[in-house]
Amino acid sequence: MPAVRRLPGSAAVPLTGHRMRVVALTVLVALLVSGCRSTEMLSGHDERVQVVTTTGILQDLVRQVGGDRVTVSSLVPDGADPHSYEPSLRDVRNVVYADVAFSNYLLLEEHAIIKTLDANLRTGVPNISLAEGAVKYAAEIIPMVEDVSLDTIWLGMRVRGTGTADGANRSSDILLSATGVAGPGSLAAYLTESFGNPSFYVNSADGFDPANGFKDDTALLPPDAHTHMSWAFTKPGVYRLTMRAQIAVTPEAKPVPVREQTFTFAVGVDPHSVPAMTGAAVLNSGHADLTVDLDQRRLYLLADPEGGGEADQRVYDPATTVIEVPNKALLEVPGDRKFRFLGRPGSQVHQLPQAVLGKHVHGEIDPHLWQNVRNAIAYVELIRDTLIGIDPDGAGEYRTHATDYIAELERLDTYVRDTIAQIPESQRHLVTTHDAFGYLGDAYGVQISGFVTPNPATEPSLADRRRLTETIRNLDIRAVFLEPNLAARSTTLTEVAGEQGLRICEIYGDSFGGDVRTYVQMMRFNAESLRDCLARPNNGRRQ
Template sequence: MDVRSSGRPGRRGAGPAAITATLAAAALALTGCAAPSTLSASDDRVQVVTTTGLLADLVRNVGGDRVNVSSLVPDQADPHSYEPSLRDIRNVVYADVAFSNYLLLEQQAIIKALDANLPDEVPNISLAEGAVKYAAEIIPLVENVALDTIWLGMRVRGTGEQYGASRASDVYVSGTGVDGPGDLVAYLTESFGNPEFYVNSTDGFDASDGYRDDTATLPPDAHTHMSWAFTEPGIYRLTMRAALAPEPDARTVDLGKQTFTFAVGVDPHSVPGMEGAEVLNGGHADVTVDIDTGELYLLVDPHGGDGHAHAEVFDPATTVIEVPNKALHEIPADEGFRFLGRPGDPIFQLPQAVLGRHVHGEIDPHLWQDVGNAISYVELMRDTLIQVDPDGAREYRDNATRYIGELERLDADVRGTIATIPESRRHLVTTHDAFGYLGAAYDVQISGFVTPNPATEPSLADRRKLAETIRNLRIPAVFLEPNLVTRSSTLTEVAEDLGVAVCEIYGDTFDDEVTSYVEMMRFNAESLRSCLSEPVERIG
């Protein structure tokens, strides 16, 4: 059976076997969602198929009256899990051009239906990948969200020539006291998993021990990675001192002391006495001893480089190191971690950095949450339609220019609306990890989500971590995507338990209330503003 047997002359349909197989699979997956518009071989307009309604809206703004557009995923359906129907397959077969987001956004069955049934000569555009050539900015998905925090180590900077130092010299960096609600342990995991402690407040600080306990010993111009663990949320102030032994058994030279402030699981912008301080929450940083100047400070490379070629010096007196709620874990059952507490207890931990940026080989596919990326999509759509329909080039260019102007105004409005939210309340907790671009573009902290993917069932540990995040940050509202209401019981139950509001935010799809991309972005910005601007009164 060849569905395209009545197609336009000169255009070749997909093979009958491929179409029949796909139709058979689709027949088992018919849904109750509203049917999309229909493409037709007898329609003189350019027939466009998209995977989602959001992409269809962008195409309609560029194509105008010259295009007939149908999306495979209906409004209110989830592109992560939707299975294509018989009507969807038919629309693919009659398309003159196809636009998908890809980067694993859509359910694989959708991509298979598109690729198996689209005629060979028809442009099949993966927008998220293609838009990079139009200046779209992409965000890597980290393999472990806890790694997407600041990497904090210790470093010795300088030569110490004025003290007679050489490569055989020792520099001591010692913890002398911790003021905070729990214990702090800074340690290095060795090759076989054994911890080497640098700072450990669980057994106190004994000044009589000199430079043995709670001390990292480093040669000049060296650094070490380490993990930093905190047993309770709150503000920690760690006092450290440094000394130099120019030669073995020589008298040490005192290089002074400094206090470093950590905001663990709480708002880093509201540390008492440090309002307006610089907040470090990413990149590679080191507690640094400068043996040329005799100072202790933070040396920070915001891009995560290991050589600090572009590093900046930060004064610990005016800097807060953030340990976010994404760094909250449960202590594993392995006996090697008993120094942190009992198995299953929650603990905050900045991870021991690895050389290079440790990311999974995937990209966050939700690019459109940054309006600038949506503009790149529009430019790629414009050029693709001109390629398919050169006679409409002027109309496509004019439509795109008009729409890009509207999107540029939208971008400014979204930025302005979100900027009215006090920075300390600009925390987004939602159903799944779909708003990284919104956070990066408009300065919103993505402080938590139920699961990385809406198709994943949350565990009890996920639920506990979510509740701890909301409680620690005193978040007044969490945000729920309307199309995921039936799969968001964890989020709503936690919100009800803690007495916080549940507000709406749109991620992948439209509904009867929000019917266009521009409406969606304006709605999201206003929802964030209205739900987060007021401080929370009670969290149980």
């Protein structure tokens, strides 16, 4: 199968580049150790249970339960973003030697991390998805809530269903290819990465090449995933974009085809006047996605025009639906050379914005369960029972450690609740750059009042900055919060905070850093940071 462009959060199918090195290393390590379970066996015998986790937070939870009977490595290092981290060859080696693996999943981790686990764990090694498994231990899950008040429709790409009838699993790749565009100008669908670099996945300006499988206009997503993109059109008029999809169950198997479908855009023209589409439904607000349905093997539009979320989603037939790109979507092309594919600097294009910062691939459920301490307790119980299952001789120690740690987490839950309760309810508003705190807000009474700019690819528009400024003023926001590992992509938030004289405070979401090295430290820090920055008068700026 040909190489393809990958959406962040996915991994390439062909055995080239990183993937080829990963496979080669797996084979080499297996030959070297001849089935030994740990690198330490090369120089000495280690009877401890070898555990690999995807994140440092999970690593800490396992250490608390496993104690001296386990040794734990994390694929994502402290300070890195699990949404975008690409595993190294050393990470592959750790997976090969593992006796058990713990991931969060629910599409928290970069898809390449999940593929590394699934492809390299030895046969029979437990591979535990904690966020899903913890539901059996009374973990509470909440839907991913995305509420960005845009002036236009918010359009992305989505994979719906599991495809299990075709043999698909969480490591499979779904290929979405543009096979043609008809219209008065060029169409580009692109994603802006964490530090403002564009990666575009449909670009009609350079044509479409069926000889190479349309590889230059192909994006990848894992099953049951969703991503945001910007959609740019160089001239007004009617555009028709033809897409096809394929299900790559494994790298070796021939992809399962999904039939082509054509999507219609009315760019800067009356959507009701599109030829041959009289009476068509018009999508011009809320959230919509070009959707691949794996179970039905078809492409369609899935939309909630009123912005109500998953409960209000409806399927729209592309043959009788027009996506409106109004004149208020006009954007001036920035001077940065990275965006020359949109046109000359200063010229105007119609663009539907990406609407969230950076790399963003996710599912329907918010994966950040640990921001509610009660959910972390459910994780610990599942970790305990898993370790007992693979090391029954240590059952007594695992139960004792888990009981002691759960008691500490019970005290932590009370501390977080009591600390946040010191903030007057009218001041419990969290403004940040990352939608990782829904569980914290739901469990402890904090209102998630928004994040920053619809499109980090360019300087935010006056409307974007005005919307943020109005939110801050209307809600009497005392401070904004940055995750230390994401500070480099938060210039708009820091600039507006400076203009409004707000404090800039730290909060931890997915990763440890600085003096925060354990889960308990992280949750105490977050509660105290919220209290210290929101409960006190806004009399200065804290860096």
